[in-house]
Amino acid sequence: MKPIQLFDPASCSYTYVLFDETSREALIIDPVDEQLERDLAVLREYGLRLVWTLETHAHADHITSAGQLAEHTGAKTAVPAGCGIATAAVQLADGDVLNFGQEQLRALHTPGHTAGSMSYLWRDHVFTGDTLLIDGCGRCDFQSGSAEAMYHSLTQVLFALPGQTTVWPGHDYHGRSHSTIAVERAGNARVAGKTLAQFVSTMEQLGLPKPKRMNEVLPVNLSSGIRHDADAVLSMQVQLASGYAGDVSPQLACQWWQSGEAVLVDVRTDAEREWVGFVPGAVALAWKQWPGMDFNPGFDQGLKDAVPAGKKLVLLCRSGVRSIAAAKRATELGLQAYNILEGFEGDPDAHGQRGRKGGWRFHGLPWRQA
Numbered sequence: 001m002k003p004i005q006l007f008d009p010a011s012c013s014y015t016y017v018l019f020d021e022t023s024r025e026a027l028i029i030d031p032v033d034e035q036l037e038r039d040l041a042v043l044r045e046y047g048l049r050l051v052w053t054l055e056t057h058a059h060a061d062h063i064t065s066a067g068q069l070a071e072h073t074g075a076k077t078a079v080p081a082g083c084g085i086a087t088a089a090v091q092l093a094d095g096d097v098l099n100f101g102q103e104q105l106r107a108l109h110t111p112g113h114t115a116g117s118m119s120y121l122w123r124d125h126v127f128t129g130d131t132l133l134i135d136g137c138g139r140c141d142f143q144s145g146s147a148e149a150m151y152h153s154l155t156q157v158l159f160a161l162p163g164q165t166t167v168w169p170g171h172d173y174h175g176r177s178h179s180t181i182a183v184e185r186a187g188n189a190r191v192a193g194k195t196l197a198q199f200v201s202t203m204e205q206l207g208l209p210k211p212k213r214m215n216e217v218l219p220v221n222l223s224s225g226i227r228h229d230a231d232a233v234l235s236m237q238v239q240l241a242s243g244y245a246g247d248v249s250p251q252l253a254c255q256w257w258q259s260g261e262a263v264l265v266d267v268r269t270d271a272e273r274e275w276v277g278f279v280p281g282a283v284a285l286a287w288k289q290w291p292g293m294d295f296n297p298g299f300d301q302g303l304k305d306a307v308p309a310g311k312k313l314v315l316l317c318r319s320g321v322r323s324i325a326a327a328k329r330a331t332e333l334g335l336q337a338y339n340i341l342e343g344f345e346g347d348p349d350a351h352g353q354r355g356r357k358g359g360w361r362f363h364g365l366p367w368r369q370a
């Protein structure tokens with residue numbers, strides 16, 4: 001049995017429908033908003049009941065139809081936990097299994113294109129999203145991407161699968177539909193036979209232009225492709241502050257950071273990050289200020305090193321107090337610095353009460369326990 005492969009020509013994206021032949025329960029991977037009607041027609045034509053929509057990552061080039069499909073069909077939305085898609089019903093961790101009828105699909109965390117990216121294994125098929133492409137791989141230069149993580153995901157996770165496993169990519173820009181692990185392991189132009197250093201240098205030299213629709217589509221994909229309601233719009237606006245560039249919600253900070261517009265600096269101590277959790281890819285630079293000490297040379301230099309000219313700086317602490325002090329200092333150093341409202345935790349007891357929105361970790365944004 002094979003997956004149904006569907007193509008969106010505008011973004012060269014592949015969507016996949018898998019189903020259980022007996023129960024007719026189905027799931028869909030990486031559906032595209034502009035193809036909603038076609039996908040609903042495919043489900044009808046095959047007599048399928050959609051139970052899951054799945055994303056391989058938060059897309060930067062097209063809008064997902066997951067939220068709309070869920071509304072039309074009653075399917076549940078599932079996403080990789082590290083992608084910041086707060087609206088999904090299920091946040092998947094590495095190794096999680098989704099059932100549809102008698103069939104099972106397993107999530108494999110394959111970071112690199114983005115920190116949260118996942119591939120999905122079903123029988124002897126693997127859906128690799130923008131991790132492994134045919135004779136290529138996803139770019140690693142924005143959205144918390146990492147060429148080192150990509151190398152590991154390709155060589156240690158995906159190439160460790162049996163050679164006959166069919167590879168179904170998230171995109172192909174040259175009209176190819178699928179490949180196999182054996183073929184990619186032996187001949188993939190970007191990674192086969194390369195050392196980590198050679199691979200990282202290849203990826204750094206790609207020099208691809210940013211996806212044209214990135215700024216428009218990323219925030220929408222962080223809410224399953226459903227455009228924001230009034231409250232969400234508000235959370236995407238900068239609130240004026242004095243002494244620094246402004247206050248922003250964790251969601252807006254995350255969007256800026258993932259699109260490469262801003263550097264995210266966590267000013268908590270190592271102990272705090274270890275105790276409650278951290279944001280993979282954030283710069284760790286503790287803000288230590290004692291009474292009577294009005295400068296902090298290590299911090300100043302650290303900030304200068306971390307924030308390239310022209311980029312915004314978003315500052316995270318535990319509850320949004322230290323990050324204000326740090327934002328004021330960064331402003332004195334000439335940076336465009338924003339404080340993240342309610343920090344990483346906010347006040348967990350007040351979450352959802354008295355108008356409190358909660359900190360970073362209450363919004364389905366990427367974070368991990370140490």
Ligand SMILES: N[C@@H](CCC(=O)N[C@@H](CS)C(=O)NCC(=O)O)C(=O)O
Nearest residue numbers: 060061130136137138139210211212
């Ligand atoms: N040109 C496309 C973007 C192409 C692109 O950057 N694709 C991403 C996947 S979202 C990628 O990883 N490409 C790898 C490559 O082209 O080698 C657009 O403007 O939307």
Ligand SMILES: [Fe+2]
Nearest residue numbers: 059060113130
């Ligand atoms: Fe992508």
